[in-house]
Amino acid sequence: MKSYLPIRMAAVFLFGMMVAQAQVPAQLQTQLEQEAQRLEQQLIQWRRHFHQYPELSNQEWKTSAFIVEHLKKLGLEIQYPVAKTGVVALLKGGKPGPVVALRADMDGLPITERNSLPFLSKERATLAGQETGVMHACGHDGHMAILLTVAEVLTRYKNDLRGSVKFIFQPAEEGVPAAEAPAGAELMVKEGVLANPKVDVIFGLHIQSLMPSGQLSYRPGSLMAAVDGLAIKIMGLGAHGATPWDSVDPIVVASQVVSGLQTVVSRQSELTKGAAVVTIGSIHGGNRGNIIPEEVNMLGTIRSFDEGMRKDIHQRIGQTASRIAESAGAKADVQIQIMYPVTYNDPTLAERMGPTLVRTAGADRTKVISPVTMAEDFSFFQQQVPGFFFFLGAYPADLQPNKPPTHHTADFMIDEKALLTGVKALVNLTFDYMYQKNK
Amino acid sequence: MKKIFILACISASVGFAQTNPKLQAKLEQQAKELEPKVIGWRRHVHQYPELSNREVKTAAYITEHLKTLGLKIQTGVAKTGVVALLETGKPGPVIALRADIDALPVTERNSLPFASKERTVFNGQETGVMHACGHDSHVAVLMGVAEILSKNKADLRGTVKFIFQPAEEGAPAGEEGGADLMVKEGVLENPKVDVIFGLHIQSISPLGRITYRPAGIMAASDWFSIKVKGKQSHGSAPWMGIDPIVVSAQIINGLQTIISRQTELTKEAAVITVGRMQAGIRENIIPEEAFMAGTIRTLDEGMQQKIHDKIRLTATKIAESAGATAEVTIDKKTPVTFNDPALTEKMVASLQKAAGAENVIRINAVTGAEDFAFYQKKVPGFFFFVGAMPPDQDPNKVPAHHTPDFMIDERGFLTGLKAMLNVTTDYMFMK
Numbered sequence: 001m002k003s004y005l006p007i008r009m010a011a012v013f014l015f016g017m018m019v020a021q022a023q024v025p026a027q028l029q030t031q032l033e034q035e036a037q038r039l040e041q042q043l044i045q046w047r048r049h050f051h052q053y054p055e056l057s058n059q060e061w062k063t064s065a066f067i068v069e070h071l072k073k074l075g076l077e078i079q080y081p082v083a084k085t086g087v088v089a090l091l092k093g094g095k096p097g098p099v100v101a102l103r104a105d106m107d108g109l110p111i112t113e114r115n116s117l118p119f120l121s122k123e124r125a126t127l128a129g130q131e132t133g134v135m136h137a138c139g140h141d142g143h144m145a146i147l148l149t150v151a152e153v154l155t156r157y158k159n160d161l162r163g164s165v166k167f168i169f170q171p172a173e174e175g176v177p178a179a180e181a182p183a184g185a186e187l188m189v190k191e192g193v194l195a196n197p198k199v200d201v202i203f204g205l206h207i208q209s210l211m212p213s214g215q216l217s218y219r220p221g222s223l224m225a226a227v228d229g230l231a232i233k234i235m236g237l238g239a240h241g242a243t244p245w246d247s248v249d250p251i252v253v254a255s256q257v258v259s260g261l262q263t264v265v266s267r268q269s270e271l272t273k274g275a276a277v278v279t280i281g282s283i284h285g286g287n288r289g290n291i292i293p294e295e296v297n298m299l300g301t302i303r304s305f306d307e308g309m310r311k312d313i314h315q316r317i318g319q320t321a322s323r324i325a326e327s328a329g330a331k332a333d334v335q336i337q338i339m340y341p342v343t344y345n346d347p348t349l350a351e352r353m354g355p356t357l358v359r360t361a362g363a364d365r366t367k368v369i370s371p372v373t374m375a376e377d378f379s380f381f382q383q384q385v386p387g388f389f390f391f392l393g394a395y396p397a398d399l400q401p402n403k404p405p406t407h408h409t410a411d412f413m414i415d416e417k418a419l420l421t422g423v424k425a426l427v428n429l430t431f432d433y434m435y436q437k438n439k
Numbered sequence: 440m441k442k443i444f445i446l447a448c449i450s451a452s453v454g455f456a457q458t459n460p461k462l463q464a465k466l467e468q469q470a471k472e473l474e475p476k477v478i479g480w481r482r483h484v485h486q487y488p489e490l491s492n493r494e495v496k497t498a499a500y501i502t503e504h505l506k507t508l509g510l511k512i513q514t515g516v517a518k519t520g521v522v523a524l525l526e527t528g529k530p531g532p533v534i535a536l537r538a539d540i541d542a543l544p545v546t547e548r549n550s551l552p553f554a555s556k557e558r559t560v561f562n563g564q565e566t567g568v569m570h571a572c573g574h575d576s577h578v579a580v581l582m583g584v585a586e587i588l589s590k591n592k593a594d595l596r597g598t599v600k601f602i603f604q605p606a607e608e609g610a611p612a613g614e615e616g617g618a619d620l621m622v623k624e625g626v627l628e629n630p631k632v633d634v635i636f637g638l639h640i641q642s643i644s645p646l647g648r649i650t651y652r653p654a655g656i657m658a659a660s661d662w663f664s665i666k667v668k669g670k671q672s673h674g675s676a677p678w679m680g681i682d683p684i685v686v687s688a689q690i691i692n693g694l695q696t697i698i699s700r701q702t703e704l705t706k707e708a709a710v711i712t713v714g715r716m717q718a719g720i721r722e723n724i725i726p727e728e729a730f731m732a733g734t735i736r737t738l739d740e741g742m743q744q745k746i747h748d749k750i751r752l753t754a755t756k757i758a759e760s761a762g763a764t765a766e767v768t769i770d771k772k773t774p775v776t777f778n779d780p781a782l783t784e785k786m787v788a789s790l791q792k793a794a795g796a797e798n799v800i801r802i803n804a805v806t807g808a809e810d811f812a813f814y815q816k817k818v819p820g821f822f823f824f825v826g827a828m829p830p831d832q833d834p835n836k837v838p839a840h841h842t843p844d845f846m847i848d849e850r851g852f853l854t855g856l857k858a859m860l861n862v863t864t865d866y867m868f869m870k
Contacts, residue, residue: 245703252700260689260760267685268761270678320760327693327756328701 024431028160029359032431035153036423043423044416046070047145048119054108054136056125057172058183060085063106063144067169070148074155076167083187087169090197091154093161097434098200101166101193101385102426103378104140104147105173105184111135114410128177137412139207139394144169146205146422153427162434166199173377178229178337185377194384201349202387203429204378205422209405211393213415216357216425217369218390220350222274222305222342227375228314229337230278230300232257232321234285236330241290251285253330254296258283260320261300268316274305276313277373303373305342343379346386353388356432360425392425394418458864462594463792466864469587470856476586477856478849480504481579482553488542488570490559491606492616494519497540497578501603504582508589510601517620521603524630525589531597534863535627535635535818537618537811538574538581539607545569548843562612571845573640576827578603580638580855587860596867598630607810618810627817634782635820636862637811638855643837644826646848649794649858650802651823653783655707655738657776660808661747664732665690665754666766674723683729684718686763691716691731693753701749707738709746710806736806738775774812779819786821789865793857825858827851 024032055063064085071078076089085106112133113121123134151167172184182190194202211217234254239247261278269276278300285296302317304310318334325332358366369391378389394414399405405413458466489497498519505512510523519540546567547555557568585601602621610616615623627635644650667687672680694711702709711733718729735750737743751767758765790799802824811822827847828837838844 243703243705244700247700249696249700252696256689256693256696259692260757263682263685263689263761267677267682270676272676316762319762323756323760324689324693327753327760328696329752 024435028157028431029428032153032157032427033424035156036149036420036427039149039152039423040420043145043149043419046148047141047416047419050141050144051136052119052121054121054123054134054141056110056127056134057107057174057176058084058180059125060106060171064169064171067106067144067148071151071167074151076151076155082193083171083191084183085171086188088193089151089167091151091158091161091165091167093163093165093434094159095162097161097163099164099166099197100430100433101168101199101202101381102147102150102430103168103170103202103204103381104143105170106140106144107172107174108134108140109137109174109408111137111408111410113137115413135410135412137409138174138407139209139412139414140173142207142394142414142419142422143205146419146426149423150426150430153423154430161431164197165430166197168193175339175377185380189380189384194381199385201433202381202385203426204381204387204389205392205425206376206389207394207414207418207422208391209394209396209407209412209414211391211395212365213393213395213397213418214361214421215365215367215393216361216390216421217367217393218345218350218354218357218388219369219371220345220347222371223345223389224343224371224376224379225277225303225305225373226307226310226342226379227339228302228310229339230280230298230302230317231335231337232298232300233333234296234298234325234330235333236292236294238294239292241292244292247292248329249292250294250296250330251292253325253328254283254285254298256328257321257324257332258298260324261317264313264316264320269309269313274309275303275371275373276305276309277301277303278313278317302336303375305371307342340375340377341379341383343376343389344382345388346382349386349388352436353429353432356428357390357425360428361421388429390425392418392422457788458861458868462591462864463861466587466591466860467857469590470583470853470860473583473587473856474853477579477583477852480582481575481849481852484575484578485570486553486555488555488557488568488575490544490561490568490611491541491608492518492610492614494540494605498603498605501540501578501582505585505601508585510585510589516626517605517624518616519605520621520626522626523585523601525585525592525599525601527592527595527597529596531867532633533598533600533630534866535600535602535632535814536581536584536859536863537602537604537635537637537814538577539604540574540578541606541608542568542570542574543572543608543841545571545841545843547571549846569843569845571842572608572840573642573827573845573847574607576640576847576852576855577638580852580859583852583856584859584863588863595864599863600630600632602626618813622813622817627814632818634866635814635818636859637820637822638825638858639809639822640827640847640851640855641824642828642840642845642847643834644824645828646826646830646851647794647854648798648800648826649790649823649854650800650826651778651783651787651790651821652802652804653778653780655775655804656778656822657809657812658710658736658738658804658806659740659743659775659812660773661735661737661743662732662770662772663735663750664730664768667729667731667758667763668766669725669727669729669763671727672725674725677725680725681762682725683727683763684725686758686761687716687718687729687731689761690754690757690765693757694750697746697749697753702742702746707742708804708806709738709742710734710736711746711750735769736808738804740775743775773808773810774816776809776812776822777815778821779815782819782821785869786862786865789861790823790858793861794854821862823858825851825855
């Protein structure tokens, strides 16, 4: 977690101050903070409810019903279901202004929770024929609780809003099998979530269990990687393991391909423009020690931060795998599944909103960070409208050191005290954006 | 071992026509008597070694001796070669016997009274010259064989062609030479040669031992070079170029899989060695091209061709995988030294008479090469090794051929002499 030089932080801060011609009145700021504070217990209760009843991607029916119920109480205009199980709600402010979208994702993961929380998930599901536990192991439960609370705060102060707020509760951020695609943010965009009324800006956050609790982290430009899936089938010729000369050995060819793919990054990609990763995460060939199999299947993931590099890497992967295979008389079938684009924070917007995060969490708890190679389908919204995505640190203070609360693991854990900072951040971003925009 | 025993039984039971035992005993006796002279000749040749295609004094020395035997002599064959014909006037096969006569650019390091003091300039470098591969012995043995056979001409049949061949170690750059050139100049014609025999002295094989192998005994040696063309860039920005060094590394690994995965090693061994690699001039410049060169050793012509094709495929496709190109050149140098299997089986008994059955051993192929192979491409031939390691030598510390400490035990010559006489006369009298 390397942050930029303090001097840069200062520059960002000063720049933000200078263009911020209009400010949310100090009294209103205080009232909003107090209101958020007042709702903290409910915020935590909601998060615990979502946590106890997680649902897999595109199956978030009970989750979305719970959200709809509470939004109705606030008297918002609701669209449901959107993009399978999604919920979209519109809050019209007392004064004219831009349309600000706020987004939370809602899906859990096929992981069996391992801890002794009173609200631990006992839910089970069947995924691809396998029985599994279900767990909010990425923090989406927190995102929903935060956004519901934000909706309540903003509704109470709607007369002070200059514009409208669109609350987007999005299903299936974790992705679906290729056959079910498109889903999640991509499908929401296709179904017109950013239109009627047309969204001007979108904000979103992600809880980060490995970052200090209450810290806000962001980055102008590319924050999270584009992700694409990679499937390579090496087709050789089978033979007895004792007579490789009768074969075209797909295992040795596959190992040459794996090595060759690394040089796509190390030798052929302009890493100063953006980092890139090619990972082969699964390789399967054969079923016995003394049989040279006919084929080897590899699965991998590609991470990149620049559209040009992304296309270039795809092309080079194809060339590398197929030519190396041909060098030994084998063939390579390369399939690249286009998944999520880069989570790209509009630089002007990010620099403008940076001070809002500083105001929310304090300068010492706001960091400009290096990009991360994880991916996020929030990027589909950002392809359409300027968007700003940031991380909310939530490292549990009392965690045992041998159990790092890594996302997507059975030991994932967050510090609920961080949630309030998330609420304040989204409330402040909304107001600051509206007040700045109008002057 | 078992196989040798079976072979011995076969040759005994089939009962090939053999040299009259009386004649054989006489030749053997004469060989013993001639041994001191053979050693003397070898010492002379050893003391005055000459490099490939420069064996002028050596050829003159040989010619002088052959003249005393009354043979028909051709000199200046394939530059400095000498060919002599012994015609018995009786019908029978034409048998060629070959000795190679060139020395190496090695500076001798021992205290022999006949150590070479010759010096020359080779590839622009001053160097000593030394018979560091034992060709001096080959010359002396064949001179002895010529003398004994000439003396006993009346008892023999057919024709014997003595071939003293230059430049076995390879002609100087830009020159032709050696067995290849001798064949081109018609050494196997007029009269047409039916069979050819040759031997090589071996410092690493015990004194008195003869070793052989049917089929490929010494490897074909081909040279290859690969030029990988990439695109130059600064070392800090590899994405701006195409790195021919990383591509070359991938190619070198890929080439090894031709042997390990794609070659039928139970048929014969094979070797691909990249012995040379050159690229770049500075740490922080990715060069435009990389050059590598190596040798390919094979023991079977079919495998040789396949491996050549696979080298081309492997190098060009791996280069393309990174956007580079590879230019592959394969230079066929020396073919497999291939002992005609039927001929080999027939001649094993002749070797056993020369060295004793227990001293004739079938060996594995060696991956060194020998231009005797060019004769064997044209006519059936048999090439074998004669041991000359001194009995008190620690076998683990034998100075290798081609080194300044190379040393042989001259008592090995008699075994060589007898073996050559036996294969010649046995073949002559075979039906």
